[in-house]
Amino acid sequence: MSLQHYLVISISLFTLGIFCVLTRRNAISILMGIELILNSCNLNFVAFSRYVTPPDDISGQVIALFGIALAAAEAAVFLAIILAIYREFRTISPDETDTLKG
Amino acid sequence: MTINWQLLMPELIVICTFVLVMILDLFDSLQKSFLAWLAIVGAAIALYVSVQMLGAGTDETQFNGMLRVDKYSLFFNVIFLVSTILTVLISMSYLGREDRRQGEYYLLILLATLGMMLMAAGNELIVVFLGLELMSLSLYILAGYFRRSMASSEAGMKYLLLGAFASGFFLYGIALIYGGAGTTNVPQIASALTADTKPPLLLAGMFLLVVGFGFKVALVPFHQWAPDVYEGAPTSIAAFISAGPKAAGFAAFFRIFMEALQSLQPEWIAVVTILAVLTMTVGNLVAIAQRNIKRMLAYSSIAHAGYVLIGLAAANKDGISSAMLYLLIYCVMNIGAFGAVILARTEDGESLMISDYAGLGFRKPLLALFMTVMLLSLAGFPPTAGFVGKFYIFRSAVEAGQIWLVIIGAINTAISAFYYLRVVVTMYMREPEEELDFLTYPGSLVFALVLAAIGVLLIGVLPSYFLNPAQISTFL
Amino acid sequence: MLFNFANVLIFLVVGCIFVTLNLTLSRFLQTRLYTDEKYLPYECGEDPIGDTRIKFNARFYVIALIFLIFDVEIVFLFPWGVVFREIGLLAFVEMLVFIAILLIGLAYVWVKGDLEWIRSIQSGGEESSQ
Numbered sequence: 001m002s003l004q005h006y007l008v009i010s011i012s013l014f015t016l017g018i019f020c021v022l023t024r025r026n027a028i029s030i031l032m033g034i035e036l037i038l039n040s041c042n043l044n045f046v047a048f049s050r051y052v053t054p055p056d057d058i059s060g061q062v063i064a065l066f067g068i069a070l071a072a073a074e075a076a077v078f079l080a081i082i083l084a085i086y087r088e089f090r091t092i093s094p095d096e097t098d099t100l101k102g
Numbered sequence: 103m104t105i106n107w108q109l110l111m112p113e114l115i116v117i118c119t120f121v122l123v124m125i126l127d128l129f130d131s132l133q134k135s136f137l138a139w140l141a142i143v144g145a146a147i148a149l150y151v152s153v154q155m156l157g158a159g160t161d162e163t164q165f166n167g168m169l170r171v172d173k174y175s176l177f178f179n180v181i182f183l184v185s186t187i188l189t190v191l192i193s194m195s196y197l198g199r200e201d202r203r204q205g206e207y208y209l210l211i212l213l214a215t216l217g218m219m220l221m222a223a224g225n226e227l228i229v230v231f232l233g234l235e236l237m238s239l240s241l242y243i244l245a246g247y248f249r250r251s252m253a254s255s256e257a258g259m260k261y262l263l264l265g266a267f268a269s270g271f272f273l274y275g276i277a278l279i280y281g282g283a284g285t286t287n288v289p290q291i292a293s294a295l296t297a298d299t300k301p302p303l304l305l306a307g308m309f310l311l312v313v314g315f316g317f318k319v320a321l322v323p324f325h326q327w328a329p330d331v332y333e334g335a336p337t338s339i340a341a342f343i344s345a346g347p348k349a350a351g352f353a354a355f356f357r358i359f360m361e362a363l364q365s366l367q368p369e370w371i372a373v374v375t376i377l378a379v380l381t382m383t384v385g386n387l388v389a390i391a392q393r394n395i396k397r398m399l400a401y402s403s404i405a406h407a408g409y410v411l412i413g414l415a416a417a418n419k420d421g422i423s424s425a426m427l428y429l430l431i432y433c434v435m436n437i438g439a440f441g442a443v444i445l446a447r448t449e450d451g452e453s454l455m456i457s458d459y460a461g462l463g464f465r466k467p468l469l470a471l472f473m474t475v476m477l478l479s480l481a482g483f484p485p486t487a488g489f490v491g492k493f494y495i496f497r498s499a500v501e502a503g504q505i506w507l508v509i510i511g512a513i514n515t516a517i518s519a520f521y522y523l524r525v526v527v528t529m530y531m532r533e534p535e536e537e538l539d540f541l542t543y544p545g546s547l548v549f550a551l552v553l554a555a556i557g558v559l560l561i562g563v564l565p566s567y568f569l570n571p572a573q574i575s576t577f578l
Numbered sequence: 579m580l581f582n583f584a585n586v587l588i589f590l591v592v593g594c595i596f597v598t599l600n601l602t603l604s605r606f607l608q609t610r611l612y613t614d615e616k617y618l619p620y621e622c623g624e625d626p627i628g629d630t631r632i633k634f635n636a637r638f639y640v641i642a643l644i645f646l647i648f649d650v651e652i653v654f655l656f657p658w659g660v661v662f663r664e665i666g667l668l669a670f671v672e673m674l675v676f677i678a679i680l681l682i683g684l685a686y687v688w689v690k691g692d693l694e695w696i697r698s699i700q701s702g703g704e705e706s707s708q
Binding site: 010014017021027030031034037038040041044045047048052053059060063066067070073074077078080081082084085087088089094097 | 228232235239242243246249250251252255256258259260262263266267269270271273274276277278280281284285286
């Protein structure tokens with residue numbers, strides 16, 4: 001295994017995440033796409049921390065921990081807002097919630 | 103490791119206020135407006151401490167170089183705290199006495215303020231990112247605060263979807279910069295980079311950061327969320343989103359690009375210049391077509407981000423300091439304008455169509471006066487602050503040799519005068535179509551508007567008192 | 579300069595091609611056999627009864643959200659535990675402050691009634707404290 005392997009996986013996850021965000025019609029699926037993007041970033045941090053920086057510098061791994069906590073916080077806020085949306089609109093598709101236009 | 107707590111006083115005061123408001127919010131017997139006043143007092147003390155420290159002129163790093171408390175971050179603290187105080191003041195009457203959930207509203211505003219302060223002080227990309235997320239997550243919830251209103255919930259969801267997407271780009275950009283430079287510390291990135299070594303990873307990371315910041319401060323072509331969110335969110339929150347967070351985004355933008363990525367200047371100046379031209383032009387042209395005043399102010403705020411970007415495109419000390427002054431002015435006048443929109447509420451709710459303002463000049467002279475001052479300042483007429491801000495920004499760009507950027511900016515200012523003045527003309531020259539029952543003026547809101555109006559006129563008449571602090575506060 | 583950009587470009591292009599190639603490849607390679615049997619969820623060989631997509635009470639959702647937040651905060655305890663001896667008292671006090679703030683958060687959720695199970699039915703799934 002070398003750095004390149006990790007980077008290729010990471011960029012694939014990133015592209016899949018973007019693909020998912022742009023094509024899905026369900027807010028939960030979009031959230032999954034965003035989580036994929038954030039996890040690809042975490043993978044990048046850990047890989048760079050292992051291969052690029054000196055061995056005693058683990059800042060990349062610590063950053064990945066912050067990334068994980070942050071993804072959870074984002075998911076919680078997202079799900080709470082979706083719950084509120086569902087109560088008002090009875091759907092969670094961003095396409096069908098369209099009171100704002102101009 | 104020793105920590106100099108004194109340097110962290112503004113942040114600590116905001117945190118303590120946050121915890122105090124949170125605990126007191128648990129007691130149902132307490133008047134909720136007391137929490138609002140507590141938040142204002144906390145922010146005001148933090149503002150006082152920041153101004154004192156700005157006068158003393160500190161420049162030290164804390165937590166192993168993670169936070170840099172210097173005049174630059176303190177100047178931005180002043181901007182954030184002023185917008186927080188004004189926002190809480192205009193919110194109090196808007197939320198209403200019977201709203202029992204409003205404790206969490208003030209909590210989230212304080213939390214967003216803390217995030218902004220961390221962004222401005224962040225000397226490490228990851229601190230900037232955490233500050234950004236702390237701010238953004240609070241704002242997503244605030245945008246969807248009126249859960250019973252479809253528009254507000256939808257604004258919250260749209261803001262969150264696009265904001266989280268942009269955060270992903272931002273974090274990926276940080277990851278690539280970490281890989282290219284081997285560190286996320288701003289000065290260390292700068293020293294790892296020299297003019298002749300430009301790792302491709304860093305270039306890619308730089309572009310992803312531009313996309314991330316572009317979303318957060320609403321630059322064209324990443325601006326689509328702004329009009330919808332401003333229209334759907336509570337008006338007081340629209341005012342807040344357009345002021346503090348935008349300034350925070352620019353604070354981190356300037357610090358990272360002018361210091362860490364300094365050796366990539368030729369590359370990013372080109373990108374920033376194109377974005378500035380697009381943002382000003384599209385923002386102003388689309389604003390002309392708007393019939394809803396909140397959407398008009400949204401597009402105007404996009405255009406103003408374009409003017410601020412001219413300061414970064416100039417890429418010199420004057421450019422940054424005039425952009426900082428412009429952000430201060432912009433926060434005050436924009437919150438003032440949104441406050442005037444709140445003041446124009448009627449019995450039937452908010453009057454948001456520009457045509458609703460017909461004849462306001464005779465029936466509500468005080469309100470029309472506030473609105474006129476704010477709009478003239480946004481348009482950049484002397485002797486208001488907006489003129490001063492634009493003047494210094496354009497002058498710094500001329501010094502940097504970006505003459506044609508200034509010409510485009512000046513043309514845009516002329517275009518923008520058209521739609522701002524249209525509202526003024528509607529207020530003073532048109533007869534109202536129907537009689538509307540206006541609510542009485544709430545004291546806290548009028549107080550906020552008087553403060554904003556005094557600020558706008560004071561900076562307009564005595565600009566050097568505000569420009570000098572900005573000039574000595576740049577990190578360059 | 580240009581060469582550097584080309585590196586990034588190749589990297590991006592390879593990433594994009596990898597994803598699209600695999601997605602299209604699987605589309606062509608897969609066999610499409612849509613029978614009713616295939617769409618049935620597998621339940622230990624028995625024929626399933628009713629719809630799999632039943633609606634859960636929204637309370638599960640709220641409780642799960644609250645659990646998620648507090649659960650993930652634990653992740654910060656691990657690195658703290660590793661360096662605790664070297665940093666000493668300061669680390670201890672800082673973690674106490676961190677946990678105290680989390681506790682205030684828990685108290686907030688509790689007092690606001692978001693941990694209650696019964697009241698949600700009375701107020702029709704509305705979790706605000708009204």
